[in-house]
Amino acid sequence: MMMDLRRGPWTVEEDRTLINYIANHGEGRWNSLARCAGLKRTGKSCRLRWLNYLRPDVRRGNITLEEQLLILELHSRWGNRWSKIAQHLPGRTDNEIKNYWRTRVQKHAKQLKCDVNSKQFKDTMRYLWMPRLVERIQAANTAAATTTANITVSAGAPSTHHHQFNNFHNNNMINNNLPISNIINISNDFVGSANYTPENSSTAASSDSFGAQFSPVSDLTDHYFTANNNPTATTTTLPVNNNSNTTTTTTNPHDHHQYFQAAPSTTHDHHQQVGGTYYYHPSMSTTYDQNNMSFSHEGLNIDDRFQASMDQNNQYWIEEVDNLWNNVDQDMWFLQ
DNA sequence: AAGCGATCCAACCGCCCCCCA
């Protein structure tokens, strides 16, 4: 029997129903899940809503420089294998990466009047944009390293999302004035970061770097993300809904976190992780030596690195993420 | 302030593969 199925945007009530159901019964078997939860949605719709939006470890906000670099690199290897690429960017969804690629990269290819699949364009990516990214990442980190202590977390890029569950994530990731140590500690999955250091950064786009290759993906990503298994409770304040200015102080987010962790995952891909919240910070964990094609770790521990770079980096990646794509003239010259 | 094109991104679609009865 064909029951009337809802389509289009999810309501807060539907979200809540899905979240509660998954918290109690786990995910998977999406069609029966949709039925049993009383959602008038297809299983696919539920799956997508959960994986791309509601699951607690989904990471929102602008794509960082490091993430851009990784996306370019991985895409050059695997093409449009979005889910495969997403596996190497914790908290990012294939959908998000795909959207990023289409809106930024493909748009730029169009501006340059060349095919996104052409060798020309791929060379431009590898030999111009990627070194350019590396430079910017290094510049951001160099500036960040000069920043000193006692930093509290301030809003980086204001989220355009207003949904209560997004606010939940965003509040916990960057928008709360929590001490850094708390932010770090409520993570029990990943604190990911990276720092590419080209051998000769001031001429990274010059001929010296043209032949340089990045290390194999496994090397790259193994070094990108390091685990932090030190969960600690904290408290936060959540907006009640998008149309209201009222807020409510809930149980700590880590309780919520544990709540989600109760639900076992039954999927088999990169979405396997149900529990956990990513607290990623894009800075200064690992240094990539392009000449030796190897990585090395900085001596600082993760808290120090995080503290030292937080403020600066927030500023930098807002300003510089867009600049990557704004040198059309230079790119044109390169193409010729 | 209004109109309008550009941009973003959540959600959907269709195809395909895998697994199990």
Added chain:
DNA sequence: GTGGGGGGCGGTTGGATCGCT
């Protein structure tokens, strides 16, 4: 072996928002 359901994946759409004139 095979048919059907579940689910993964890449491509596309459409509504909301942005930003420029």
